[in-house]
Amino acid sequence: MAKVQSHSYSDDAPGLAARRLAAALIDEVLRAGTALDETFERMAATAGLEPADAGLARAIATVAFRRLGTIRRVIDARLERGSPRKSGPFEPIMVAAAAQLLFLDVPDHAAVDLAIRQLHEDARSARYTSLANAVLRRLAREREAILAELDPLTDTPDWLRESWTQTYGPDVAMAIAAAHAEEPPLDLTVKSDAVGWAGKLDGIVLPTGSVRLRAREAVTGLPGFTEGEWWVQDAAAALPAQLLNVRPGERVADLCAAPGGKTVQLAQAGGNVVAVDRSGPRLRRLKANLERLGLSAEIVTADVTAFEAEPFDAVLLDAPCSATGTIRRHPDVAWTKRPEDVDKLAALQARLLDQAARLTKPGGRLIYCTCSLERAEGEAQIEAFLARNDGFARDPIKPEEIGGRAEALTAEGELRTLPHQLAGETPRLSGWAGFYACRLIRS
Numbered sequence: 001m002a003k004v005q006s007h008s009y010s011d012d013a014p015g016l017a018a019r020r021l022a023a024a025l026i027d028e029v030l031r032a033g034t035a036l037d038e039t040f041e042r043m044a045a046t047a048g049l050e051p052a053d054a055g056l057a058r059a060i061a062t063v064a065f066r067r068l069g070t071i072r073r074v075i076d077a078r079l080e081r082g083s084p085r086k087s088g089p090f091e092p093i094m095v096a097a098a099a100q101l102l103f104l105d106v107p108d109h110a111a112v113d114l115a116i117r118q119l120h121e122d123a124r125s126a127r128y129t130s131l132a133n134a135v136l137r138r139l140a141r142e143r144e145a146i147l148a149e150l151d152p153l154t155d156t157p158d159w160l161r162e163s164w165t166q167t168y169g170p171d172v173a174m175a176i177a178a179a180h181a182e183e184p185p186l187d188l189t190v191k192s193d194a195v196g197w198a199g200k201l202d203g204i205v206l207p208t209g210s211v212r213l214r215a216r217e218a219v220t221g222l223p224g225f226t227e228g229e230w231w232v233q234d235a236a237a238a239l240p241a242q243l244l245n246v247r248p249g250e251r252v253a254d255l256c257a258a259p260g261g262k263t264v265q266l267a268q269a270g271g272n273v274v275a276v277d278r279s280g281p282r283l284r285r286l287k288a289n290l291e292r293l294g295l296s297a298e299i300v301t302a303d304v305t306a307f308e309a310e311p312f313d314a315v316l317l318d319a320p321c322s323a324t325g326t327i328r329r330h331p332d333v334a335w336t337k338r339p340e341d342v343d344k345l346a347a348l349q350a351r352l353l354d355q356a357a358r359l360t361k362p363g364g365r366l367i368y369c370t371c372s373l374e375r376a377e378g379e380a381q382i383e384a385f386l387a388r389n390d391g392f393a394r395d396p397i398k399p400e401e402i403g404g405r406a407e408a409l410t411a412e413g414e415l416r417t418l419p420h421q422l423a424g425e426t427p428r429l430s431g432w433a434g435f436y437a438c439r440l441i442r443s
Helices: 016-032 036-047 051-066 068-077 090-103 108-120 129-141 143-148 158-168 170-180 194-200 239-243 261-268 280-293 339-358 379-388
Strands: 186-190 203-205 211-213 230-232 251-255 272-277 298-301 312-318 360-370 392-394 415-417 435-442
Touching: 016 036, 016 051, 016 090, 016 108, 036 051, 051 068, 051 090, 068 090, 068 129, 090 108, 090 129, 090 143, 108 129, 129 143, 158 170, 186 194, 186 261, 194 203, 194 211, 230 261, 239 261, 239 312, 239 360, 239 415, 239 435, 251 261, 251 339, 261 272, 261 280, 261 312, 272 280, 280 298, 312 339, 339 360, 339 379, 360 379, 379 392, 379 435
Parallel strands: 251 272, 251 312, 272 298, 312 360
Antiparallel strands: 186 211, 186 230, 203 211, 360 435, 392 435, 415 435
16 A cells, blocks of 8 residues: 655645545554554644544544455445556545445545545546546445445454454354444443442443443543543453452552553552553553552553562463454454464463463462453463463352353353453443453462
8 A cells, every 4th residue: 555645734625634634544554554543643643633623534544444344345346457556545545435435424525525635636646536536426326235235254354254263153253243343332440339420421330340331422521530430441351350359458460551451450459559561651641540540559661571579469461462352442453463463472472471470479369361352362372371380270260250241251261251242232332342361370
């Protein structure tokens, strides 16, 4: 994909700057493999857009990645000779326009006309404006037929579809893909009185204790945010720290801690927490969250594999992973990760797990977790660890510890949440992230 040329984001045509930013985001993420969230923060900071335009750009890019397989298929089907070569920003502009026409509540004429304006801005793509106009107007005319034939697996790259089918079976693979097609819900972990906060925030108390909000609003303006009564955390991501069963006064290590949702859980439980991460900027965000919530932890900037300390009563390792369990919230992950990334990360996870084991005192508890759906980063990782560490054994998780959700436990008592589980009032209010966790005891 050719790089989108940078332009001034101020322009007289309403909405054009937002579309430029959306196409630039799509292009950058696909070319460089960067995360959409970080790319948006960087580009939006220099774009000088009004909040509404920046929000629209992000919405376009997000739905483009959520439906990228479908978008590419329907565009290619309407290009007799395929996508033109040496056409500059043709592809990202077309992808952004198709995302609007098919999946967003945007006037057709705005999506088409502003895409054509963008194509005119680059000599390489300007030659194809007539072709683009014809294809986009055809997408608008045929929208209902296209939407009637949607297949969620089309929006799943081949390697992930094969991995999930092999691991979970074809029906579950389809259910996972269908869950990823929905916008994600917003979950909160509250300090206390989940029922009360659910009432104040128009939320639902989930079986695991998290509060899921029905409405989509800016969290910083909601009651309780400034007062530090709750924090945003996916319901599945909240489980590993709960399962560590920290008691007041225990020494607890949170390894690979940033951005800190689990750190604040452990601190709220009364643990004397040491939060370790190699990323200084992410740890600053963790520190800010602790201050807002009125909680404390010792923060250490260090590579976990080289971190030395007296053994801890309890250790939580949320290891870096492919993050395929977060595709619903971060749809770009599906298109920026590759099978070789899983192999590299699995090797790192093994080193981190061995280090976490060394930091766990005899009789202590260790939880290993990843937000990945890949077996190599979960079940297989623990099987290999136990084969080389006979001083550890599984401490099986019981259904009552996770709100009775027995479907989220393996036969060995490990946590394995899947995106299509946890049915709710509507598809958008259903599901949770894909997470794996195993609780171990050192003998």
